[in-house]
Amino acid sequence: MTILVTGARGHxxxxxxDALVAAGQDVRAASRDATTLDVPDGVAKVSADLEDxxxxxxxxxxxxxxxxxxxxxxxxGFVKAAEAAGxxxxxxxxxxxxxxxxSAQSRIAIFHRAVEExxxxxxxxxxxxxxxxxxxxxLGWRTDVAEGVVRTxxxxxxxxxxxxxxxxxxxxxxxxxxxxxxxALQLSGPSPISFREQAEVLADVLGxxxxxxxLTPEQAAARMTALGWPPxxxxxxxxxxxxxxxxxxxxxxxxxxxTGTAPRTFRxxxxxxxxxxx
Ligand SMILES: NC(=O)c1ccc[n+]([C@@H]2O[C@H](COP(=O)([O-])OP(=O)(O)OC[C@H]3O[C@@H](n4cnc5c(N)ncnc54)[C@H](OP(=O)(O)O)[C@@H]3O)[C@@H](O)[C@H]2O)c1
Numbered sequence: 001m002t003i004l005v006t007g008a009r010g011h012x013x014x015x016x017x018d019a020l021v022a023a024g025q026d027v028r029a030a031s032r033d034a035t036t037l038d039v040p041d042g043v044a045k046v047s048a049d050l051e052d053x054x055x056x057x058x059x060x061x062x063x064x065x066x067x068x069x070x071x072x073x074x075x076x077g078f079v080k081a082a083e084a085a086g087x088x089x090x091x092x093x094x095x096x097x098x099x100x101x102x103s104a105q106s107r108i109a110i111f112h113r114a115v116e117e118x119x120x121x122x123x124x125x126x127x128x129x130x131x132x133x134x135x136x137x138x139l140g141w142r143t144d145v146a147e148g149v150v151r152t153x154x155x156x157x158x159x160x161x162x163x164x165x166x167x168x169x170x171x172x173x174x175x176x177x178x179x180x181x182x183x184a185l186q187l188s189g190p191s192p193i194s195f196r197e198q199a200e201v202l203a204d205v206l207g208x209x210x211x212x213x214x215l216t217p218e219q220a221a222a223r224m225t226a227l228g229w230p231p232x233x234x235x236x237x238x239x240x241x242x243x244x245x246x247x248x249x250x251x252x253x254x255x256x257x258x259t260g261t262a263p264r265t266f267r268x269x270x271x272x273x274x275x276x277x278x
Contacts, residue, residue: 001064015168053077060085072114125181135269150199153220158248160188163264192248
């Protein structure tokens with residue numbers, strides 16, 4: 001039986017795909033436009049838009065389990081199509097935001113929870129992956145790094161930055177053995193690391209100095225808005241950054257518990273992504 005990986009072009013989706021291929025699984029990779037999707041030899045590709053359930057039947061044909069990105073618009077159609085296809089297990093890339101104490105007021109949590117709840121109510125098994133901040137967020141520094149600077153609000157905010165390959169390894173293990181059904185897994189990197197420390201590691205790995213320049217919350221919000229973020233989201237993200245200057249974000253041992261291997265460090269991430277900053 002086949003495992004479908006949605007978002008196979010994405011950082012996490014591609015890591016899931018690579019881990020499943022390395023484990024010798026029968027994988028189908030999905031994108032909204034599969035014609036431009038690069039996949040390893042022998043992997044089938046399919047075009048599927050999670051916001052347009054009419055595109056899902058071919059993608060789900062013969063599929064036993066699915067790695068899913070959160071797309072609230074279209075989730076009911078996905079559940080129906082997956083049930084009709086005989087899917088037994090869905091592993092969702094959700095967010096640690098849904099586990100936060102004030103998640104009822106969080107726009108990010110509400111967005112992710114809509115899909116979590118649809119899957120919890122579905123007739124197949126679900127596993128929710130709830131990671132905190134991604135190490136790949138540092139890719140947002142690329143333009144500044146080219147100028148020898150890392151510009152960030154709250155440089156002493158400490159987060160458990162997680163490598164996308166650790167999320168990929170966790171997802172691949174569960175998609176393969178069907179374990180952790182009905183569970184929500186709070187995932188993180190190995191230890192809290194501040195943005196300032198991330199910049200130091202990046203400078204070391206790239207072999208050139210990087211100056212840290214602190215943005216005001218207003219400057220940071222303007223940058224996020226310019227990227228097309230909905231206006232309610234920057235204040236929420238900035239509040240979380242301010243909070244983690246006082247109390248680091250939650251770090252767990254779940255990656256090791258699921259995969260048997262310690263989560264990768266931010267240095268490992270920077271080494272893996274050196275070419276992205278050149
Ligand atoms: N950044 C963080 O710190 C953080 C923390 C916790 C959770 N998360 C979660 O992780 C997600 C980002 O993961 P990532 O870094 O792997 O993202 P990414 O690299 O930006 O990739 C996003 C993927 O989503 C796919 N996609 C978008 N709309 C789609 C649709 N309508 N139908 C099917 N596929 C669609 C895209 O596929 P195509 O373009 O090929 O169609 C792309 O492969 C966030 O959206 C959030 O849910 C992020």
